[in-house]
Amino acid sequence: MCPSGRSLSLPSSSSSSSSASGSTVNSSFRPAFDVLDSDRDGKISGDDLRAFYAGRDAADIDDDLIGTMMTVADTNKDGFVEYDEFERVVLGGGKENGSVSSPTSFLEEMFKVMDKDEDGQLSHRDLKSFMGMAGLAVTDDDIDAMIMLAGGDRNGGVTFEGLHRILMNR
Known part of the structure; x- marks a missing residue:
C-alpha cells in the first residue's frame, strides 16, 4: 500500500512469493x-x-x-x-x-542508482523513473506522498537519511 492509502499495481498478481522451501515470504x-x-x-x-x-x-x-x-x-x-x-x-x-x-552501504548503492541526476536527493522524477523500472504503476500523488513520508519536499526530494528512515522503520 502506498503512503496515500492506495495499493500499487504490481506486474504479477501475487503479493507474496514462495521460497524454495515452499514457505511464503513477505514481498x-x-x-x-x-x-x-x-x-x-x-x-x-x-x-x-x-x-x-x-x-x-x-x-x-x-x-x-x-x-x-x-x-x-x-x-x-x-x-x-x-x-x-x-x-x-x-x-x-x-x-x-x-x-x-x-546493509547501509547496500542501501547507499541502491540510492545512488535511483538518484539519476546525482544531486544527493531522490526527486519526484527519480522516484517515478525507478518505480516505472520496478514495474510499479504510481501516480504523481503517490510519489508526492512517498516524498512527504520520508521527510522531503516536492521541490527538493528525499535524502538518503529519509529513505533509510522509512526502509528501516526508524
Whole structure:
C-alpha cells in the first residue's frame, strides 16, 4: 500500500512469493528484487548485477564490488541471492562477519542508482523513473506522498537519511 492509502499495481498478481522451501515470504521489497533479477529466474546472480549496472554511469562498479555484494547477501553460499537473503540485507540483517559491505552501504548503492541526476536527493522524477523500472504503476500523488513520508519536499526530494528512515522503520 502506498503512503496515500492506495495499493500499487504490481506486474504479477501475487503479493507474496514462495521460497524454495515452499514457505511464503513477505514481498515488500519484491519490486526492487525483480529489478535486480534481470534474467527473471527468481534469484540474483553476479551476472544479474553486472547487467543491472551495465549502461549506467557506474564506472566504480567492478567485479570485486559485485563479489562483495554477493558475499554479503548470499548467506547459504549457493552463488545466488534468493529473495529472503535480499530482504534480510535490505532490512539490516546481513552477515555479521566483518565484511567491508553493510546493509547501509547496500542501501547507499541502491540510492545512488535511483538518484539519476546525482544531486544527493531522490526527486519526484527519480522516484517515478525507478518505480516505472520496478514495474510499479504510481501516480504523481503517490510519489508526492512517498516524498512527504520520508521527510522531503516536492521541490527538493528525499535524502538518503529519509529513505533509510522509512526502509528501516526508524
